[in-house]
Amino acid sequence: MTETLAILIFVGSLFTLLALGVWVGAALLTTAAIGLALFTTRPIGDSMALTIWGEQSSWTLTALPLFIWMGEILFRTKLSETLFRGLAPFMRKLPGGLLHVNVGASAVFAAISGSSAATVATVGKMSIPELRSRNYPEHMIIGTLSGAGTLGLLIPPSIAMIVFGVTVNESISKLFMAAMIPGLVLALCFMAYVIVWSLLNRKTFNPIVDVDTSNMGRRLMDLLPVLLLIVAVIGSIYSGVATATEASALGVFGAIILSAVQRTLTISTLMESIMGSVRTTAMIMMILMGAGFLSLAMGFTGIPRALAEGIEAWNLSPVMLIVILTLFYIVLGCFLDGLSSIVLTMAVIQPMVVAAGFDMLWFGVYVMIVVEMAQITPPIGFNLFVLQGMTGKDMGFIGRASFPMFLVMAAFIVLLYMFPGMATWLPEYLSR
Amino acid sequence: MWRHLSNVLDRIYVYAGYGAGILLVGLCGMILYSILGRLLGLYLGGVNDFAGYVMATSTFMALSYTFRTGGHIRVALLLNGLTGTRRRVLETFCLGIMSTVICYLAFYMCRLVWFSYDFQERSEGADATLLWMPQTPVAIGAVLFAVAVVHQLIETLVDYDRVNPETSSNEGVNEV
Numbered sequence: 001m002t003e004t005l006a007i008l009i010f011v012g013s014l015f016t017l018l019a020l021g022v023w024v025g026a027a028l029l030t031t032a033a034i035g036l037a038l039f040t041t042r043p044i045g046d047s048m049a050l051t052i053w054g055e056q057s058s059w060t061l062t063a064l065p066l067f068i069w070m071g072e073i074l075f076r077t078k079l080s081e082t083l084f085r086g087l088a089p090f091m092r093k094l095p096g097g098l099l100h101v102n103v104g105a106s107a108v109f110a111a112i113s114g115s116s117a118a119t120v121a122t123v124g125k126m127s128i129p130e131l132r133s134r135n136y137p138e139h140m141i142i143g144t145l146s147g148a149g150t151l152g153l154l155i156p157p158s159i160a161m162i163v164f165g166v167t168v169n170e171s172i173s174k175l176f177m178a179a180m181i182p183g184l185v186l187a188l189c190f191m192a193y194v195i196v197w198s199l200l201n202r203k204t205f206n207p208i209v210d211v212d213t214s215n216m217g218r219r220l221m222d223l224l225p226v227l228l229l230i231v232a233v234i235g236s237i238y239s240g241v242a243t244a245t246e247a248s249a250l251g252v253f254g255a256i257i258l259s260a261v262q263r264t265l266t267i268s269t270l271m272e273s274i275m276g277s278v279r280t281t282a283m284i285m286m287i288l289m290g291a292g293f294l295s296l297a298m299g300f301t302g303i304p305r306a307l308a309e310g311i312e313a314w315n316l317s318p319v320m321l322i323v324i325l326t327l328f329y330i331v332l333g334c335f336l337d338g339l340s341s342i343v344l345t346m347a348v349i350q351p352m353v354v355a356a357g358f359d360m361l362w363f364g365v366y367v368m369i370v371v372e373m374a375q376i377t378p379p380i381g382f383n384l385f386v387l388q389g390m391t392g393k394d395m396g397f398i399g400r401a402s403f404p405m406f407l408v409m410a411a412f413i414v415l416l417y418m419f420p421g422m423a424t425w426l427p428e429y430l431s432r
Numbered sequence: 433m434w435r436h437l438s439n440v441l442d443r444i445y446v447y448a449g450y451g452a453g454i455l456l457v458g459l460c461g462m463i464l465y466s467i468l469g470r471l472l473g474l475y476l477g478g479v480n481d482f483a484g485y486v487m488a489t490s491t492f493m494a495l496s497y498t499f500r501t502g503g504h505i506r507v508a509l510l511l512n513g514l515t516g517t518r519r520r521v522l523e524t525f526c527l528g529i530m531s532t533v534i535c536y537l538a539f540y541m542c543r544l545v546w547f548s549y550d551f552q553e554r555s556e557g558a559d560a561t562l563l564w565m566p567q568t569p570v571a572i573g574a575v576l577f578a579v580a581v582v583h584q585l586i587e588t589l590v591d592y593d594r595v596n597p598e599t600s601s602n603e604g605v606n607e608v
Contacts, residue, residue, distance in 0.1 A: 017529065021511040021522060023504045026530045029537065045540035052537070053544060053567065056491055057484035062463070065456055065487060117606075242467070245483070249463035274453040279503040280606040282452070282494035286504055337505060379509065 002039070003306045010035055010303065014344070024340045028290025032297035039301045048293050055292045056285060059245065061166055065281040066248035067157045070233075071113040072273035072280075073255040077264045079226065080126040083108060085212075086223040088130075092211045096194035099136060099144050102127055103194065106148035107187040111230045112251070113152055114159035116338075116375055120149030120386045128390060134208040139401035140197070142391060146383045146398065147405025148190050150372035153338065154365070155183035156234055157248065163284065163339055164367060167291060167346045170360050172244040173237050177427040178361040179368065180234075185422060186369070186412050193408050225261060229254045238430055287343055295347030308351040321356050322417060325349070326370055326410075333374020337382060341374065342367060365423040366416060373409050376402040434591065441583055442500060448576055449497030455490035459483055478559025485566035492573025496580035502602035511597070520592055527585040531578070538578035541571040 013034055017027035029048070036044045055061070083105040091100040105123045113119060124145050131141045153160045156176035165172040198205050233251040236242035242250065259265040298304055311321070332341045353363050375383045378399040387398050416422055466479040498504055511522060547553075549564040587595045 018507050019510060020526060021506050021508055022526045022529050023506045025504065026533045029533050030529060033533075033536075045536060046543070048537065049540040049544040052541075053488070053570065056570070057481075057488040057566070059480040059484050062459065062483050062487050065490070066460055066463070069456060069460070245463060246467050249460050249467065252460050253464060271453075274456060275449065276606060278449055278452045278456060278490070278494045279498045279501065281456075282491055282498035283503050283505055283605060285491045286495065286498075335507060335509065340505065380507070 003301070003303060006035065006039055006301050006303055007307075009038065010298070010301075018336070023286070024336075024344075025286035025290040028287070028294045028344070032290070032294040035294075035297045035301060040297075042300060047296060051293050051296050052289045055166075055288065058166075060172060061162075061288075063157075063172060063244040063248045064159065064162050064166075064284065065277060066245065066252055067114045067159060067162065068280050068284075069273060069277040070157075070248060070251040070255045071115050071118050071159075072276045073252065073259055073270075074109075074113055075118050075122055076269045076273055077255075077259040078262050079109065080105075080122045080124075082219075082222045082226065082262075083123065084126040084130060086219045088211050089213045089216065089219070092209065094191075094195065096191075096198035097136075097207055097209065098127070098131055098134065098211070099140055099194045099198070100191055102131075102141070102144040103148040103187055103190045106145070106151050107155060107184070108226065108230075110151040110155035110158075110183070111234060112157075112226065112255075114157045114162070116150050116152035116160075116372065117382050117386050119152035120145055120383050121390070123149065124387065124390050131207075134210070136207045137205070138391075138393070139397070140194075142387055142393065142398055143401040143403075143405055144190065144194060146376050146387055146402040147408065148187065149383050149386075150375050150409075151183055151187055153372050153375070154179050154186060154368045156180060156237070157244075157251070158368065159284070160338055160342065160368060160371060161364065162244070163288065164342055164346070164364050166288065167295075167343050168350050168360060168364075170364060174361055174427045174431070175364045176234070176237055176244065177430050178423045179365050181422050181426055182365050182369075182412075182416060185415070186409070189408050189412050189415075190405065193404065197404075225258045229258060240430070284339060287340055291343030291347070294344075298347045304348050304351040307348055308355040311352050312355050316356070318356055318358065319417070321353075322366070322413075325353075326413060329367075329370040330373055330377065333371065333381070334377050335380055336374075337380065338371035338374055342371060359420065359424055361427055362416075362420050362423040366413065369409055369413055369416070373406055376406055435594075438583065438587065438591075438594070441579065445497045445500050445576070445580055448493045448573070452490045452494035452497070455486050455493065459486045459490065462486065478557060478561075481555055481557040481559040481561065485561075489566065489569040489573065492570045492577070495573060495577040499577065499580050500584065502597075502600070502604050503606060505605050515598065519598070520588065520596075523597065524585070524588050527581065527588055531581045531585050534574075534581045535578045538571070538574040541567075541574040545571045 010031060014031040017030060033044050036042055084101060087101050087104045088098055091098060091104060094100050102123060106119050109119050109122050156179050161175050162172055165175050232254050233247050237244060237247045375381050378384060378395055384398050388395060462483050466476050469476040514522060545564050545567045548567055553563045555561045555563055
């Protein structure tokens, strides 16, 4: 009984504070403090300070600011141009033509950047004007971009994955291994959708086909540094040579060299990239502080265990649990950003999912995909905001254009459920 | 007079932000150095712990700067639906809660430093640092954050034109 009451108080105060517009980190800290004060006799302030200090000075978390910085540097290079010019000649023959460049370039950029918004912005910068001038339909340009941009969260390195790993205490390197194959398969699913769409709309889909195929050697050479950077970062983690943090520092180093080679490295872009990552890091750390303290408070009240037992008593089949969780995250994602919905729910969801017998690596991949879906559902969906700024279209149009991609991701969840090996095989193979 | 003080404070937050940036570069340098050290077979005990301390300091230095430039995340659905006085009232309420929580946090961060100093606590890692040393800058950052939040609250109460979110040109949140 007290547990039901505790749940009501936690959920009630948390959602009221969030809805009123209290900063997410502060809302989490407040809720946790209220919970501790009502249901335990623990010293609140001291446990708060100790938890925050312990979490914020931990070695695992050091990968986060560095991967953010790496992305900020690359975002300010000429990479969008390089990717478009390098990939377009290979994609032009496929049904759907250059729409595939949106997907391909997103997948490549996702492999060196951990952010979905940065992926959309980088790829779109070049491909929106290029595709528009070739008469590609606006809704397909926007849809493929917003959908494929979310690969930034799934294909390693991924900021959201680090946040998930720190929240549930799972190895970040292993999560990065688990996400690779699902990320590539999801990219293929997006491409398959483009192919099917273009075959169905053969009559009305007549883009101009004039891809410049001169200087192919030169363009491939331009892509080479990107590939080297991917190998250095992801390869060093997969081979076990470097930890995630070490790989992120190597990534920053590589990104600086890459932008120096492209002659886009100036004192001002470097300063901007540093200050940008300082702001992003502080924002994420603030939510993490709140989440760390909230899960401590919840642990003391026994809610997560009680909920896990409750769910077990219902005898839900794993399928039903995943269906319910998916719906829950989609609704939550309509109002909250991805990172907040991960850290907010994990303290409760983790014991539940473990009790139901799911592998945490698999679940990490699953969460990334539902959070990606949340990124493209209105009214709050960050990829939509980015695209609104880049195309000048209204939110409704962008939301509708992205909806087919939302369905592709939903279908992908079914695939992932049927073939869990997609996520679990690579980590097992590599750690043998 | 108030505006003068406000400008001075804003400059302090920006300098703290620069400090955070320098520490970020330092963090990266430290980790690269430890990779190099390992390749050369040198023993660099405690680098992991130091990296953690540097990161914590950098984060806390950046909190106030991020807050004043609108970089912390919140659900703005309801806020954006309101205008004028109503919005001001709700902003004041949110800032009131934020100020309470962050002042509370800052106070206990300082107390943590005091206890670590009093008991001469050492890190459990290979570095065995006296913990109050890396904790002090973190506490300073927390206090600065509290100052920034209260600063914003006071400004919303007495000088709303300066912080009016309907007209301000802050960068907003950097999403990932």
